[in-house]
Amino acid sequence: MIILTSSVATVADHIYQNYLSNKGYKTVLFIDTAAEPEVGKEEGDDWWLQNDLKGLQNQGYQVDRWSITDKTKEEIEARIDEYDIIYMCGGNTIYLLQQLQQTGSFDLIKSKVLAGKPYIGTSAGSIAACTKIPAYLEDAEGIELDDYTGLEFCDLIFVPHWGQDGFKDAYLNGRIQTAYDENEPPFLLMSDYHYALVEDGAVTVINTKK
Numbered sequence: 080m081i082i083l084t085s086s087v088a089t090v091a092d093h094i095y096q097n098y099l100s101n102k103g104y105k106t107v108l109f110i111d112t113a114a115e116p117e118v119g120k121e122e123g124d125d126w127w128l129q130n131d132l133k134g135l136q137n138q139g140y141q142v143d144r145w146s147i148t149d150k151t152k153e154e155i156e157a158r159i160d161e162y163d164i165i166y167m168c169g170g171n172t173i174y175l176l177q178q179l180q181q182t183g184s185f186d187l188i189k190s191k192v193l194a195g196k197p198y199i200g201t202s203a204g205s206i207a208a209c210t211k212i213p214a215y216l217e218d219a220e221g222i223e224l225d226d227y228t229g230l231e232f233c234d235l236i237f238v239p240h241w242g243q244d245g246f247k248d249a250y251l252n253g254r255i256q257t258a259y260d261e262n263e264p265p266f267l268l269m270s271d272y273h274y275a276l277v278e279d280g281a282v283t284v285i286n287t288k289k
Contacts (some may be wrong), residue, residue, distance in 0.1 A: 080197045081232050081277035083205035083241035087126070087166070089271045093287040098276065099138070103198065105117050107135050107142045108162035113203040115148060118211030128168060131201055135166065142166070153182035159188070164197045167204025169239070172212055173222045175203050175267075180224070189230045198232070200229035205275075209237045210264045211223040215257035233277045234264055241268040 080098065084090055109132060118125035120278045136144045143162070147155050159165060165188065167175070179185040180186045206216075212227040213236050236258075240246040258266065267275065267282065278281045 081192060081208065081270060082197075082199045082274055083208055083237055083269070083277065084199065084201045085205070085241070085243075086131065086132035086169075086271040087199060087201045088127075088273075090131035090274045090285075090287050091131075091285065092273060097147045097188060097285075102197075104163035105139075105141060106162045107140045107164045107196040107199075108137070108159060109142050109144045109166045110147060110152040110204075111144050112146045112148055112169045113171075113172065113207075114177035115146055116171045118170075126225070126228055128160050128170075131168060132267050133283070140164070147182050147184050148178050150184075152187055155182060155184045156183075156187055156191075159191055159196070165192065167200045167207065169202030169204060172203040172206045172216050172231045172266055173224065175207055176212060176227065176229070177222055177224060179207070179287045180226070185230070189232075192230070193234065205237045205239060206268075209267075211236060211268075213254075213258055214260065214263065215254040226234070233275075233280055233282050235267045235282060236264050237275075238266050238268045240271060242270045 082094055111128065114128050118128060132142055145158060158225065198208065206212060207229050209229045210231050211229050217227055272287050274285050
């Protein structure tokens with residue numbers, strides 16, 4: 080089961096009630112790698128991460144934060160195997176992809192999920208789960224990669240936080256112009272109140288406001 084969100088905090092209850100309550104899952108490995116460049120600069124700047132963490136905890140899960148940064152592939156595999164669900168949090172998508180590549184965990188996580196390990200992504204964690212990183216993010220953080228391919232759980236580019244005030248300027252004044260290319264894969268525009276369920280490459284979009 081693969082679930083892609085813009086903000087798990089706003090949809091966690093809906094996901095649990097409709098798709099997870101009968102699965103018997105108890106533990107979530109909250110991989111916070113993508114947040115490392117984004118938090119710790121100012122007090123309280125991780126409020127969004129804390130909201131996502133609490134959103135999962137409120138469903139009754141044991142949720143443990145952990146990062147793949149500077150870990151070996153063997154360490155990452157052992158840790159993943161201890162938990163029922165992989166959760167990949169939001170933050171800096173390029174940094175996350177860089178760490179997945181450098182630690183050798185890219186193919187590891189992909190194989191675990193394709194073999195049946197549940198995966199929940201938020202924002203950067205959802206973008207990385209799809210076919211590729213959108214062009215407007217490739218050089219946005221000063222990190223250059225040789226390969227911007229995502230985990231390819233579906234053949235889409237995930238666009239998080241669509242319609243949210245804090246992202247309006249970024250999308251309307253740069254991102255859309257850069258993304259306007261007929262050679263790009265289809266874009267999936269997702270508000271904080273939508274999430275996508277991916278099964279065998281097919282994508283079902285759920286609107287929690289209905």
